[in-house]
Amino acid sequence: MSILLIGSLDAEEYAEWRQHILAHLPAGEELVLAGEPHDPAAVEVALVANPPHGTLARYPRLGFVQSLWAGVDRMLSDPELPRKLPIARLVDPALTQAMMECALAGVLFLHRQLPAYARQQAGAEWRQLSQPLASQRRVGVLGLGELGSAAARGLSTVGFKVSGWSRSSREVAGVSCLSGAEGFDRLVSEAEILVNLLPLTPQTANVLDAKLFARLPRGAGVVNLARGGHLVEEDLLAALESGQVSHAVLDVFRQEPLPASHAFWQHPRITVLPHVAAYSEPSTASRIALENVARFRSGQPLTALVDPGRGY
Missing domain, CATH: 3.40.50.720 (NAD(P)-binding Rossmann-like Domain)
Incomplete structure (x- = not known):
């Protein structure tokens, strides 16, 4: 056979x-x-x-x-x-390690305010921004499967205050684990940087929408490493325009490769990765x-x- x-x-x-x-x-x-x-x-x-x-x-x-x-x-x-x-x-384990590394890179990129410094460099502006320690920053991870749990553990090891959400109860060392609708709302409302590693299902499609962005702390960062179908693109653009979301790191998209004409390519507050977080x-x-x-x-x-x- x-x-x-x-x-x-x-x-x-x-x-x-x-x-x-x-x-x-x-x-x-x-x-x-x-x-x-x-x-x-x-x-x-x-x-x-x-x-x-x-x-x-x-x-x-x-x-x-x-x-x-x-x-x-x-x-x-x-x-x-x-x-x-x-x-x-x-x-x-190799794929899990790669995803953890990318999640850590995306969060540190936002935490250390590298997008802001890139914009300052473009204008030859020398200005030092206030920088909290990782222990003063709340990071939320949506999805605590193999990949999400590894990412949450890695972020916790660096010192971030990490909360993770899954549909059913989980235990992850160093991570405040939440579940259910109430846990979801709590995680989102506290996450200064939100990492999405949910599986794409009919229940999670379009989860990164205007309603979710409005519940984030103002100026939060977003890292989507899961699926393009999780993100309502127009809602993200509106949240970036209003300042509700400060910057987004996106590795996955509804259409891949991302068309050259897509608004994400030239947006100053979006970092586009060509689906390379973990393969x-x-x-x-x-x-x-x-x-x-x-x-x-x-x-x-x-x-x-x-x-x-x-x-x-």
Whole structure:
């Protein structure tokens, strides 16, 4: 039987993933690529990276899907996706570390007022701004999954007063953990810098909107490292214009690549990153993915299974 590699990948990316998957492929397994001739009826396992909608439904004997990405929202939005198919997310310590680093970089960028100094430099203005310590700054992290918890812990280690919110109760060392509607409101109302690492679900879509921005302390900073679908772009622009939000660091967008004509590119209070906060490293992700495939083959419990009802 075959393992299928399929996704929104170009030829170079397919070649890189193929190289690393073959290095960890268990004996007796055959790897086939979506763009090459293969028998769909022989495919039992799919390793996927945002496969185009409708493609997984073409494999009648498909029994397990292992994502090579941490996020699975695009795949779950496929109307033809077999609903009882077990799907696992990728949980890779290398990806988690990368996301923690980017969250820390974004928060420190705002905390140390580097956007303001960049604007001063453009005007040859030498002016020292008042600078609180990290221990005097409140940071809120929305989402306490693998990535959010790691980011919250990292920020706490630096000394920030960190609060984290999740749908259900969590415990994260050094972090004030909140849940439920009341906890959400409290976190947002106190966050001088807000980091979004929520999964994208129907319940969290458009969460970064005018209502949320209005509840932030005036002049708060925003860091969105999760999904472009969390952000109502027009509401952010209005909040920046009014000064309610001082600066936004954005790594994800509704349309990627971000069109050259988009207002975000030239906005003086927005920092655009080209979706680089954390991405799957084939050398480590391939090994972790195939370890889960081995569990599937042997009937052992799978790791990081997706709950379709929750959307992650």
